[in-house]
Amino acid sequence: MSALRIALLDQSESAHSRQLEAALRAAGHEPYLVGASTVAALEELLRRRGFTQALSHLPRAAADLLRGEFDVAHAFSATDATAALPWRRMRGRPVVFTCTAPLDRAGLADGRLRLWTLAKAVEESDALVAPTDAIRISVERWFACSPGLIAAADAAAHERLYRELLAQRRS
Amino acid sequence: MVVASHGRHLRLRWLLNALEEQTLDRMRWELIVVHTYDDRTAARILDSHPLSEAGVLRHMSVKPGTGSPSKQRNVGWRAARGELIAFTDDDCRPEPDWLERLAAAAAKAPEAVVQGRTRPDPLEREVLRAPHVRTLKIDPVNPYKQASNILYPRVLLERLGGFDERAIAGEDVGLWLRARRIGTDIAAAPDAVVNHAVESHTLPGIVRQNLKWRYLAYLAKRHPEFRDEFPLRIFWDADHLRTTAALVGLIGARRNGLLAVLALPYVRHSLDRRGEGTTRRVIAAAEMPGQAVRQVAEVLGMAAGAVRHRTPVL
Numbered sequence: 001m002s003a004l005r006i007a008l009l010d011q012s013e014s015a016h017s018r019q020l021e022a023a024l025r026a027a028g029h030e031p032y033l034v035g036a037s038t039v040a041a042l043e044e045l046l047r048r049r050g051f052t053q054a055l056s057h058l059p060r061a062a063a064d065l066l067r068g069e070f071d072v073a074h075a076f077s078a079t080d081a082t083a084a085l086p087w088r089r090m091r092g093r094p095v096v097f098t099c100t101a102p103l104d105r106a107g108l109a110d111g112r113l114r115l116w117t118l119a120k121a122v123e124e125s126d127a128l129v130a131p132t133d134a135i136r137i138s139v140e141r142w143f144a145c146s147p148g149l150i151a152a153a154d155a156a157a158h159e160r161l162y163r164e165l166l167a168q169r170r171s
Numbered sequence: 172m173v174v175a176s177h178g179r180h181l182r183l184r185w186l187l188n189a190l191e192e193q194t195l196d197r198m199r200w201e202l203i204v205v206h207t208y209d210d211r212t213a214a215r216i217l218d219s220h221p222l223s224e225a226g227v228l229r230h231m232s233v234k235p236g237t238g239s240p241s242k243q244r245n246v247g248w249r250a251a252r253g254e255l256i257a258f259t260d261d262d263c264r265p266e267p268d269w270l271e272r273l274a275a276a277a278a279k280a281p282e283a284v285v286q287g288r289t290r291p292d293p294l295e296r297e298v299l300r301a302p303h304v305r306t307l308k309i310d311p312v313n314p315y316k317q318a319s320n321i322l323y324p325r326v327l328l329e330r331l332g333g334f335d336e337r338a339i340a341g342e343d344v345g346l347w348l349r350a351r352r353i354g355t356d357i358a359a360a361p362d363a364v365v366n367h368a369v370e371s372h373t374l375p376g377i378v379r380q381n382l383k384w385r386y387l388a389y390l391a392k393r394h395p396e397f398r399d400e401f402p403l404r405i406f407w408d409a410d411h412l413r414t415t416a417a418l419v420g421l422i423g424a425r426r427n428g429l430l431a432v433l434a435l436p437y438v439r440h441s442l443d444r445r446g447e448g449t450t451r452r453v454i455a456a457a458e459m460p461g462q463a464v465r466q467v468a469e470v471l472g473m474a475a476g477a478v479r480h481r482t483p484v485l
Contacts, residue, residue: 048300049300049301050297050298050299050300050301050371052297105185105188105189105264105294106294108185108294109292109294109295109298109368109369110294110295110297110298111297111298112297112298112300112301112371113371115181119181141188142181142184142185142188143181143184144184144215144216144219144220145215
């Protein structure tokens with residue numbers, strides 16, 4: 001089977017995306033970490049206006065996605081997933097969202113656009129993934145949907161998911 | 172307790188989670204949700220919830236497009252089995268001891284309506300930095316008796332016939348005004364706390380949303396005694412009075428420059444809305460044009476309602 005080109009969108013540069021990048025590369029795929037840089041001054045300004053999640057990297061992430069000819073966009077934050085959804089409309093390729101930390105009520109709507117981006121990421125991504133059982137349970141509790149349980153470094157399970165989603169998109 | 176829900180399925184789920192943590196014994200209360208969701212959403216949000224599995228939660232749907240807060244609440248309390256009916260909204264998060272405190276206050280004043288405290292959710296306070304925000308702050312007892320945190324004896328609801336389903340806005344205060352007419356008392360339960368969502372909107376979004384207040388003219392027509400709460404018995408609140416005065420002042424200033432003075436209370440109040448200090452005043456000044464558009468739209472909406480219902484209210 002041909003290697004997949006996967007965009008890993010992770011502004012927070014979490015261990016999850018790095019582990020997955022290494023595992024996918026070892027499995028012969030072409031993963032790329034895209035759009036990770038934020039503009040500190042702009043972030044500070046946005047934070048003062050009530051935006052509590054990083055946003056300034058999104059234009060760059062969206063541009064990188066459009067340039068990259070990726071098969072799949074895999075986001076690791078709600079804002080990254082929100083940036084990938086317009087790309088899906090344009091390119092017709094799937095978006096996967098991995099929730100990297102357990103959700104709790106305090107963090108669900110603690111800033112402007114927070115609920116909007118989380119709801120879009122969880123409800124509109126083609127697949128929702130939880131790397132641990134604690135995260136899966138928290139997503140079920142707050143969003144009433146069941147993410148697939150896949151460990152960050154499990155390249156084979158991620159590949160199966162990507163191919164399944166690509167096949168669904170083609171049909 | 173009864174919740175009407177429309178267009179906020181995630182917030183509803185979070186409300187259910189908050190109710191799951193209530194300290195009042197589950198044998199003593201039940202929850203009725205009356206919603207407009209399709210079967211799939213209802214199954215996902217409501218049927219799958221532990222309160223449903225525990226037999227505490229029942230839900231019923233009304234056809235999309237036919238629901239309203241008053242109609243849905245009426246369906247809910249009529250289906251309820253309790254002697255006391257507590258209401259909250261689907262964008263609220265009650266504190267764990269909310270029902271217990273509300274029930275305790277009701278026990279002390281058995282035939283009275285009980286109003287609890289509603290505050291902007293502290294977990295969402297950062298959103299208050301947005302220029303256009305919708306939330307609710309109620310220190311009981313307030314004049315409007317909102318259904319975000321209120322309890323009615325069932326017999327009283329039956330006697331009153333429930334909420335007025337012709338009222339598109341202000342149905343909660345309408346219910347209270349009818350209760351007051353027949354001599355009902357109200358008790359405050361400031362320690363029964365509900366946290367209200369803090370939601371930011373775009374300017375067109377908030378203008379669209381606030382246009383519903385034009386239906387308050389119906390309330391003013393139906394309950395003239397409520398005008399006692401209105402500034403000068405015509406203006407819905409002090410904001411509307413200041414906005415109208417500023418409008419008159421600015422329009423009149425073309426003929427007589429002195430009339431511009433009428434805009435001063437509006438300008439002063441607008442500059443103070445973010446608090447004291449230069450930075451806050453600069454932010455308030457930057458937000459003033461957007462606020463003015465919102466408030467003028469609100470007053471014009473009220474004027475349209477006043478014409479429609481042939482009653483003077485702004």
